[in-house]
């Protein structure tokens with residue numbers, strides 16, 4: 001199976017309470033460390049699991065390409081992902097403010113048209129704008145089926161995937177005939193969430209994503225990292241025009257710490273008479 | 279003037295409450311609006327939907343879409359939008375709407391304002407507001423396309439109230455199936471069964487974290503019973519198997535905004551707070567006085583939860 005994984009670098013998702021506002025009324029994340037969008041790391045882990053037999057992960061049974069639309073500084077993230085196990089990387093040179101979800105999807109479509117993967121995996125959302133849109137937009141552009149919010153995937157001979165979609169307290173199982181688009185949530189990296197066509201159902205992975213071995217990181221330096229231009233992928237200027245423009249931002253009013261109560265009695269009294277919520 | 283189409287989210291023939299928040303937004307965009315519902319239960323659902331001031335309720339009364347499949351819905355909604363001259367399509371910002379809206383937007387070459395918390399209209403120009411960065415900022419955006427697709431945060435828009443005059447009901451056909459629709463098949467749904475109120479709509483939510491261990495249910499059920507509350511959980515509690523996954527509250531779980539939220543044995547990670555900081559009153563019970571959850575809690579109790587919670591139950595019942 002040939003899989004394309006869309007990845008984006010984001011400001012450290014564990015420290016988003018440290019964001020600031022720039023003078024222009026935009027969000028300033030420069031104080032935060034750039035990291036891979038965690039859901040994209042899960043998507044990469046999913047891709048690797050789908051292209052191996054879990055009992056013998058050294059033998060690759062498919063090809064995984066990671067792609068990002070981002071400035072050159074994101075190469076570090078791509079190199080790390082090559083070290084983790086991706087076979088190739090593509091970087092489309094673009095700055096965040098040149099992009100909206102629709103344009104990311106149009107550029108990814110152009111890459112799919114030339115790469116011809118069987119499956120495109122994405123995070124269900126990125127942790128900055130959290131628009132939760134690119135996967136479904138890409139699927140529509142391609143005329144492919146989509147399975148968003150995937151918490152489990154079972155491959156049926158690499159021809160179809162049975163996907164467990166986590167939807168507001170329920171799990172909806174769908175069968176998607178490849179090629180298709182799947183977006184993943186955190187549950188996808190649980191030990192038994194992904195079953196490739198060769199992995200036995202009894203196999204349990206270690207919880208979470210795998211880490212690159214030092215040797216692999218060195219070897220990854222030789223793996224291909226291809227660079228392209230947005231205007232080559234989406235040549236018509238009208239299709240590069242943004243449909244969505246962010247004009248300003250404000251910081252959310254901080255919820256201030258309230259009071260500490262000493263006893264359960266005091267808590268109940270306050271909830272009854274002060275907050276009046278009981 | 280604008281013409282808006284609201285997509286109803288049904289569960290069987292019941293209209294999910296989030297739909298009424300979407301209708302509230304439609305009413306704020308000056309101009310007429312219509313509502314569309316899908317499936318053979320849409321006729322029954324229309325009986326409720328006709329009372330909200332819509333010009334029309336459109337029903338795609340076809341058993342082929344009794345189960346939601348995005349690839350079947352999106353083409354139909356796109357056709358209805360174009361034929362009906364609608365310039366705005368509004369959906370719920372639930373798993374349903376967040377799956378549907380972007381596909382629809384791509385099909386209509388429309389800008390998509392996802393998960394909005396407010397809208398401003400000045401001189402006919404609209405700006406949409408939405409939370410970003412795990413709710414730590416709000417951003418305003420404009421859309422530069424003739425059609426707008428919008429998904430509406432249920433917690434930020436009060437449900438519309440019935441307004442008397444009845445809308446007419448029109449039957450519209452399902453758009454022909456396309457290759458994408460033929461390549462996806464709904465198999466089955468597993469719904470966590472619970473007698474408790476739905477997490478997204480409960481007035482009180484009692485959430486537990488990793489600290490609850492195997493006693494998660496044993497400790498929290500009596501408290502939830504005493505309060506008539508829904509039970510939620512942190513990801514750590516779900517991942518460890520102490521709580522079923524559908525209870526997860528936070529960035530990857532449910533977004534809740536009850537009148538009263540209890541965070542019990544939960545440290546208060548950013549991803550958890552993103553899903554509950556809209557709660558009116560937050561209570562934290564944690565034995566670590568420096569736990570980050572206390573920075574956003576209205577009432578904090580520094581105690582061992584295994585002592586505090588049973589005492590709380592007794593106090594509430596007493």
Ligand SMILES: Cc1cc2nc3c(=O)[nH]c(=O)nc-3n(C[C@H](O)[C@H](O)[C@H](O)COP(=O)(O)OP(=O)(O)OC[C@H]3O[C@@H](n4cnc5c(N)ncnc54)[C@H](O)[C@@H]3O)c2cc1C
Nearest residue numbers: 487488489512513514528529530531543544545550565583
């Ligand atoms: C991409 C991503 C998405 C995520 N999405 C979510 C999400 O949707 N929801 C979510 O919740 N998390 C999410 N997380 C995880 C999040 O970062 C935290 O790891 C998680 O919320 C921690 O859960 P916890 O508070 O239960 O556990 P811990 O952080 O381990 O906290 C346990 C707390 O219990 C207290 N405690 C221990 N014993 C007792 C006792 N006897 N009495 C009282 N207090 C006690 C401790 O002091 C501690 O504060 C996500 C993480 C990532 C990377």
Ligand SMILES: Nc1ncnc2c1ncn2[C@@H]1O[C@H](COP(=O)(O)O)[C@@H](O)[C@H]1O
Nearest residue numbers: 006007069122123125126131132133134
């Ligand atoms: N600039 C980008 N480059 C590559 N992939 C992206 C980019 N932006 C978003 N994506 C992908 O789309 C997913 C959903 O992002 P979003 O719809 O923006 O919340 C992400 O998890 C990525 O997989």
